[in-house]
Amino acid sequence: MKKKHPHLYTVIHLAVAVAFVVFLRNFVLTPVEVIGISMEPTYHESDRLWQSSLIKPQRFDNATFPSPRNGKRIVKRIIGLPGDTVRVENDQLYINDKAYDEPYLDEAKAKLTDGEPYTEDFSLSTIDVGAEKVVPDGHFFVLGDNRRRADDSRYFGFVDQKDIYGVVYFRYYPLNKIGLQ
Template sequence: MALVCALVFVFLCRNFIFTPVKVVGQSMQPTYENQDRVIVSKIGHIKHFDTIVFHSPIEKEDYIKRVIGLPDDTIEIQDDTLYINGQKYEEPYLKQNKSQLLPNQRLTENIKIKVPKDHIFVLGDNRQNSMDSRQIGCISKDAVIGKAIFRFHPFMENYE
């Protein structure tokens, strides 16, 4: 009986509260590396700059990206500077990738977009090597699996 209860508990937790996910690819470097493993929370609200996992609208894969825009936001990137609804935001998670650029080179092309209702705009931290909302469009909130909350392999204390 204890084994059955434990199995039911694990099933409920994994399907409704959290799930482990393996990062595939380099689109989130240096925040996440290929083959990192993270715990994704399926509960709670998504906000700007959260890292989420969602079902890709173009492949039978799950992607991990950073939330830049929420429904009805106007997102603008001009000369590698992010503006959300006209307000400038710093993106410290891009610092390492920016330091590797050549003079006059940019991580992100200039864009301006209004995020539709019930959708979010996501970008990879490795902007030059990321399949994200710039190519696949805004992501339906229904496609979101959850928010990455904890890296468990390899464990790093300065998780972002």
């Protein structure tokens, strides 16, 4: 076939290469730009990240989804999975009544000088997003790392799993912070 139809052979190779690039771009190397300060100190305004829609979201992953406020792609940390209870008491995160460390908040907590908690106390039953006492099936509870300034599930409710674009796995800008996430 290669000798009889050399142009067809070239077109097929080109089509396969384009399909591969489109697959990579849409599912593996999808670029994301951080907008806002809600994920500081983990990510800052204009950081550039890669996400993959092939990675199944897990607890504490940073995932992207459309903002319920304006539809723009935002990044938040997945805290609660379906069936979980989530609360914070005295700046301590509890999931299903088990205390969890949040080392990604240590830098921000160390800078506090006002004596106030980094994360205000809350539970699923005290936040104003409905009467749910557990994260509903098919949904996540997400928080921004900048707990004092983040617009997250405490204010806009649960995120539907089908709305998750992908999981962040690599930062490629700024260059001094490049690496796996």
